[in-house]
Amino acid sequence: MSSTAESTPEEAAAPPGAGGARRGSLGVLLGLIRTARPRQWVKNVLVLAAPFAANRMFERDVLIDTALSFAAFCLVASAVYLVNDAIDVAADRAHPTKRTRPIAAGIVPIPLAYGASAVLFLAAVAVALLAGWPLVIVIVVYAAAQLGYCLGLKHQPVIDLCIVASGFLLRAIAGGVAAGIPLSQWFLLVTAFGSLFMVSGKRYAEIILFERTGARIRASLTKYSASYLRFVWATSAAIMITTYALWAFEIRQRVAHNSVWAVISIVPFVVAVLRYAVDVDGGNAGEPEDIALRDRVLQILGACWVGCLALSVYV
Template structure:
């Protein structure tokens, strides 16, 4: 499956370096994506109801364990290619600090742990986590380099996180929520791939293999279509809230403004080639943070006031 025999001679293993290498490969910084489990309870107005907090904590931990396990599998699977890459060769597994068998062993423990933890919130969450693990493993071993399928699978990771919040708390997911979450995920992933292609064209860096099956115009097409559907479905959802809660009409309608502007602002960052990782944009663009905060406040007033 992978080349585990040729390791850089400079790699020095100590208990501390190996442990730290495993932690780095788990990418705990990426756990910020798992706050998406809060989306469904928040949108349903049940974020502070009953045992919701405990169930969401379980969902957050389960997805954090699952995602870290997938990262370990992915880096172990790609160890040979990463050793030939100018930057990825410094990753703990590629550099020889973390042995491949150890990485796969820790990954197995994390994935089984994710499934076990998810049962604390019920079988529905366990099913969502199992689907996430199965889809991501298929991505790592077979589908990573398949055009269209690769961006759909990456987008599904965001969507399944949003679905997990409803599954953990027993909240029924509305059609508008699923559409916004689905096309919002596709918008971010297509934008990420487009930004990677633009960066490669400007710097001459080698692009990932999956991008060889795309053109910049096609990625812009997917990106633009996703943004259009995302904005349209959010507006329709806002109109639905107005009908169900007419006393909060003003906040529902006003929330459309920062939402649309935030989408357009995010698109500017992507178009400039700065959209390598969605979390990097979210943490690095102060204006986008202000728009997101304003949108959340208005939406909270519309739902909870």
């Protein structure tokens, strides 16, 4: 028999203990890293939002506290991913693509996944403690909400959307509380409804893809209709744009030189939202970071928006 023969689907989905080569320590380590999903850490740049908007990005203490909040969220998010994949191992093994995940494929034993998750969570708390108890509280609240999602809340309509969206909101809050920066009510509302806009848009795109191609979707989506999710992301977009405009006028009044750039930033912000909505409406909205990385026009609009905000706050 040829040594280059491909593994059968049954072998690919085999439980822990199958396949001698996969039991190697290096394979297990790489499997843990894959399950921790470091690619998702890009979401944690949201911790920079509050310091940036408050014109305190370049203060030494603020930079240190923001870096600590970024590291803490990387650790706690990876801890949650490990628990999620360990809980969903049976469903993942029956899934055509998720069956290749390290835990489902038998590369990473389930007890090891839980142990690594506990270590990462404790490390996240320890790192957060360096910035102060407020950040520790945010980290614990994030972990509790996400674990609740993994343990069953993801099957509850609307609640699942809110929990996923809260993850983005808590990241933005973390950057502020870690550095002791007061958070504007408009900033919090923009972040909250912006998060809900992206989450509901992603779910809407998944349903549209299912209706067009029959592709398998997550079980929780069977409780939604495309029209309902379209209503949610359209409503979220409207509230997000309104609250952003109010926040922009607040920034203009707050800065000493009464810069008009904060108001001008409303234009690229709204156009960027409309551009993102094109992907949502077309059923092409995957992970937000994937859309941002492949859409050059959206990148330009984002750069113009950030540039306008920077001019309003720092010039």
